[in-house]
Amino acid sequence: MSTASTTATTFLTPPTTTTYQLYRISLLAMTLALGYLAKAFRRSKYAAKQAQDDLLVLRKAIESKDSEMASLHRSVETMKEDTRDRVGVMEREVEDLQGRLRDAEGELAGVQERRRELEAALMQRDGEMGELMEDKTRLVTEHQGVLGILSDRTADLKDAQARLRGGDDRLTDQAVLVLVQALNTKIKETAALLADAFEFEEKKEEDRRSSVDSEEMVEVHERATEILGHEMVEILRTTDHHGDPALVRLAFQSGMIEYARWMSASWFFEDPEDEQLLADIYQRVRMSQDQIAAGRWRAVTHTHVQELINGEPELSDYFIDAFVNVLLTAGFRSSSAALHAIVGERFGATISALVRLALGLNKAIGTEVTACELKALSATPGVQYEPATMIDVVDGAVQHGETVLCTCELGLSRADKIDGVWTRNILLKPKVVLPSGLEELLAQGESTPTKTKPQ
Template sequence: MSQWQVGGSLLSSYACAGIAGLSLVSLVGLGLWRRLFKALRETNRKKDEELSALRRALNDIRSELQEKDEALAVLKEKAAAMTHRLEEERRKLDNVQRQNHLLTEKLGDQDQALGAQQEELAHLGERHAQTLQLLEARTLELKGAEAYLTKADVLSGADVVSLLNTLNSEVYQTAAMVAEAFEFRVKNGQERTRTEEEAAAMEEVYISTGEIVGPRLLGLLRTAEHHQDPTIVQVAFQAGMAAYANWIVTSWDFEDPDDERGLSKIYGTIRQQEEQAVSGRWRALTRTHIPRMAEQELAMYFIDAFVNILLAAEVTQHPSELHEAIESRFAKRISIIVKGAERLRRAIGEEVTSCDFEIAYVSHESPFDPAQMDDTFASGFDTGRDEPEPVLCTTELGLARVVKVPGKVGQWEETVLLRPKIALKSGIDEMMAAE
């Protein structure tokens, strides 16, 4: 309600009150009227105060409404701004969604392309693995073929001759040292009395010694006097070491005679039919992969031979002490000879393929041929003889170089690089007679 309506209501109230007052004056008098008027003024005052309070409240309400209108306007502006931003964000979102859709399609295309590439990569991987397998197979084939290709020799003929000369020198020096290291019984043409057990043991010694040095040199060991001149004992040592060195250098298999014969036969056939480069490589490969006997085992053959030779020569030392004495005093020199023989074996068997180096060893009882061998003692063997004197033993090994004639079956060119040295009984007899 407006302020004019409020004022009208108050005037009406006053008018009514006046009319009523007139009635009251006529009834109760002027005093009552004064009190009533006073009450009316009090009532009007209160009404005015209430009206003022209402007006203030109305003003407050109007101020509050104005503030709220202003706040509402601000909120509307903010709402409009937010609506604008929302529209912008929606447009951006639409753009992002469109881009996302495009990227999704592109990603799908890339996934398909990646799947195709992975399949192609797997196929290439299989082809690569097959290529590696083929390459490995071809590499192995080439390695196998390379083994038979012509290769330069590791050693020359002069190198091999030097190795053999060194071995022969070690054999000679060791034989002299061992022969001078022991004392021998004076025989005076008499056999030593032995028990049956000793006689049986000595019979085995004679058999073993005869197999190594030959029966005639064994006879000299048993009958000759060695206490003043051990030359025959030294020659026997040389013969034994030369025999074992020849065995080490030339053997294919030390332990199995059947394998030894089989390999020798196979190599002989290959040498006959194939060219030198092929047969040489086959020999080198085969020798490389054949198991070898330990050095200590090979050294025992030399020690046993020394013991048997000394026993056959009637050494004064007890048989039970000989083995230990030789092993303790001459093991190092025997080891040098064994290593020298093994080095020579490796040189001519594995490190040279352009030719074959053959060890020249003359077996006992072979006829002496001055064109093929040298006499250690340079005896007058041909004086008054109708036939060549048989060889007593080999004291130093010789060497020949053999090359297959290209394109020919079973034809070789042979060159003697070092002639073997042998001992003749006549030479030993002359030497001892001269002494």
């Protein structure tokens, strides 16, 4: 039964004790219920207010969080922009570093290649160094040998100096002078012999005026000029030698004089540069040493240098060339090759005797006289005539400033070094021909071994 129906029943029926009690209990229950409900209502209202307050707090908290979120969002955007800028800078830096890395790698490759080259070069240098060390060892050994030879030569030199101080030269300057005179006689005889052996055709007027020469003749004239000089060559070319070879004989004589003088002074008759080198060395020796030491050095050097020549020096060809060039320049009609063969065949023995005399003079001057310096003399064509050092073969009136046409006889000079000072004496003056005396010389009509003067 419900409470409402119970209450209504109570009002309709007279109350009884039990009923009353029940009523009171019900009323109390209702009062309690209403109190509970009022209390619950109050609680719910307070809870609602509390929830409303909590909601307000939550809203404020949400708004604060939203503000923080917006601020964070803005910070994130700013950081994104900064990051993008920094990333761009870093990307550019990375690209730059990558480029530099590539360059460095290229340089490294070049350095490595260079290192390999240097290592190869170093290995090559090591090999060369080994060879140089071997060469050094060999040179040291050779040097020791040279020192031994030098010691022996020094002892020889001291012995030679002792002998020289005692006047132990093999030849005297007077003996050498006799050799020069014998060579002059042989040259004169040979010139006459050759001049009489060739017949010249008479030169026509057009031949005298002709100035056009073949290539062979141009070369012949150049060679003749080197020995005889320009003036003598022109006289030979323009003079008619038919029936009178006197001028040809003089040209032969002059050419042989120049070659004989060169042979008498030569060290070993070969390369002119080597000849000049030895001459320069000897000049230094002469300047720094006394005559005994310098003369011995000359003698020893002459001997050993000429031992280096392979076989006999071909000196006859020089004289044959001189004869052929004189004949062709004078107008003898033949070829150079044919004349070489003729002269070599017909006059080989005579020329060989001439060479032996020249070599004998070379040995005497170079090795057998050491107490002084001897030198064969001739006058170069074209130099001014000097009576103090040469003699005119005609002994006529000499014009002022006249020059030498040619030399027809060798002379001889002697030089001595006394207290460091050189003195020079002419033992035999060379005989020369001057242009002013040429006509008189040719008019004398000197006899030759094959011809006699007309009576």
